Amino acid sequence: MKFKKSLAMFAGISVIAAAGCGNDDGNDNGGDQAGNGETVTLDVWAMGEEGNRLGSFVEDFENEHDNIEINVQAIPWDNAHDNLLTAVASGNGPDVLQLGTTWVAEFAGAGAFLDLSEYADEYDVISNDDFFEGALDTTVYDDAVYGVPWYVDTRVLFYRSDILEEHGFSEPPQNWDEMLEVSLELADRGDGMYGYDIDQNDQLVPPIFAWQNGWEFNEEAAEENFADPAFREAMEYYHTFFAEELVQVTEGTPIEQGFEEGSKPMFSSGPWMVNILRDSAPDIDGDWDVAMLPGSERNASAIGGSHLSVFAETEHPEESLEFISYMSQPETQVEWFKETNTLPARQSAWDDEELQEDEKLAVFGDQLEEAVAPPVLSEWENVAQDLLSSLERINRGGADLDEELDNFQQQAERRLN
Structure with a gap:
């Protein structure tokens, strides 16, 4: 995931976002509020192969949460950066999005995401030390938390x-x-x-x-x-x-x-x-x-991988965090691994028999203990x-x-x- 954008462009994006280009009621971000008993639709951006697989994978979540529907938009990685720039500039983006770990500082500095530290008392997946330390390090920018680790990789x-x-x-x-x-x-x-x-x-x-x-x-x-x-x-x-x-x-x-x-x-x-x-x-x-x-x-x-972040302009932060919490549970991460072969970010998920029995994959678990996050x-x-x-x-x-x-x-x- 490589990109070269000037700080001036990012500063301009921050100004535009701060100027109040938010979502209107009934616009993209999700339909009716959950409090009135009607269904909320969460728009979720997922990149690459994950985007292609996530739509069918979330059916179990929807079955467990009859007031929340998930609308997954699969975005190629080649287009993801520009799509997110546009979303930040306009204020019209998804509720939840997949974020590459190396993009946190750029877009957090532009005001793109919700600071999740304010919700840490309600959702225990935020800054949970069961995640690999290197993965948690990449969710923090300027003392605020802008994502929850979804999956990890290492060399x-x-x-x-x-x-x-x-x-x-x-x-x-x-x-x-x-x-x-x-x-x-x-x-x-x-x-x-x-x-x-x-x-x-x-x-x-x-x-x-x-x-x-x-x-x-x-x-x-x-x-x-x-x-x-x-x-x-x-x-x-x-x-x-x-x-x-x-x-x-x-x-x-x-x-x-x-x-x-x-x-x-x-x-x-x-x-x-x-x-x-x-x-x-x-x-x-x-x-x-x-x-x-x-x-x-x-x-x-x-350590690399992806986080799940909440778009700053969402009208449904609680429902978004409910979905992220589900995706971040150890058992869900194991099932996602079996679906996509991406490695769980939760350390306890590595107790799964399939991960333990595959000697090659177990080495990745050991390496993650020594993995360092880029600044x-x-x-x-x-x-x-x-x-x-x-x-x-x-x-x-x-x-x-x-x-x-x-x-x-x-x-x-x-x-x-």
Whole structure:
């Protein structure tokens, strides 16, 4: 989920929303009030495949709540950001919407969502510590709560266990030193062979390396975070995989193909890749596995996923929160996992037998305990994209690492201040 929008546009949106462009009675947001005994219709925006599945899934909720009907609008992720910008500017949006975790700061700052902390005494799903800590972190902006975690994802290490064993490694790498050792050995197999694969377009990869080295982002320190030795050492470690030709610099073979062929025997990815490999590469079934990402100070990864938020202009906050509460119950999250293969955000949901018995999925549950949320800052994605551009100049263009990271830090100062 990438986007580049100016702060000036967001400021303009905030002004428009504050000017009072709300919903009129009988407009999109839901028909009659619940208090008169008639049915309330909640408009729900859900994105991508979740939007396609949610309409039939909510039938049980409607059966349990005969005064609430759910009208799901499925929106492609490619259109979701612009649709939400339009909704905020006009004041005409859904009651409930699915929100990517990296969008919280941008749209909360524009006044798009209801502050749910005001309802915490009535709805125990708000800021409930049964959710993974990293997921809860991404619901908070400027001391207010703007969402309830719906599902989560994180990255783990996928590895060809058969190839590692052939080269004397009976288990996956457990730390940075072992990761380099294994990658060097596997890349030395010949031309076109690599030890690891790094998605150079993934904004989360460099911060993951930094978190693994003990780095923590302090909002008050702003751009000085990027002068932290833990951050600089992590970027140097990241660069080592390119300097030693352990990864493919150009796009090259798609990872599923490279993994099946063995040319790319290790990579990091999310839970969706488990079923992709089971379906697309059945010939290597039993020859690959997953493990927690190896680290230096900690085996950290990133936490992603989606929240459910309430649109600021809704006429039905209580009914909206009733629906969100239902979707956030552990048993509902287990059923949603079985329907969509998205991972539950509630830790207690992981006690489900199906999640426990699938050893690969259980690793994701362990990794979520060590998953870190990106900073909830409106400019974070732009800063992260700047970092990717700097690393590309280092890895592909031969730029000096220290000089390039100094330039990146100056650019981060302009964005953050």
